[in-house]
Amino acid sequence: MTVWGLIVEQNHGLGGKHRVWSPEVLGQMEGTRDEALAVLRARAEVFRPMHPGSPRRRVLYRHGDGFLLVLTGVWQDFHCRFSVAELLSDSGTEYVPDGASGPVAAAPEPPPEPARPYGPRAPAVRSEPVGSAPSGPWDADVPEVPSWLGREDLG
Template sequence: MREDDRWKVLIEELEGSEREWRLTQVTAAGPERAGAVGLAEQMARTYVPRHPWSPRRRHLYRVGEGTWLVEVEGATRDFHFRVTLAEYVETI
């Protein structure tokens, strides 16, 4: 692993009939935590989830240090996704 890949932004969306969380995107966020937190928050504000097709507005909730839950209001239904800052540990 390169030092630049230490921090990752993970995006999970509720999918399927069981409404299970699925990892849908992993983005390298750099070697420093402070910059990675900023990127994660930016992605919570701007990420375009698979649903809804007609988003009206979004509600951001910071639920922990480096974790956001985003509710996106659609025309007929609301959808959620989660943005989490994660530190890469190892591949085994």
């Protein structure tokens, strides 16, 4: 059976220069494309995007292979794109569908790491002898009361 990724694309970060348009996988599921679109629609209807924090209006459109959520904020409008995508390969963890007890298919074994060409690594050099404790707390030299506290001339 086909595995579908449920994906949302939205703005992350704050400020005009620091905002980044980036994707996020909401989940994965097995089934038909229409079943995946139905699950994605249910998630899009309740999705809380990063921006705006308090939307005045939410409008959800069906668009191509997914959905478009348009949000009206106090100062600016934002949008999120929701799409389904067929999973072709994944180099990460094994896929376990919701409610299943084990993986659907095992991920291929990673290739063995090559031998170190330059021999063993040299031991690390320590500046302090092993077992020595710090001389005191980090704030040992800081006075309890600042010298300027209570001075009459600072008025």
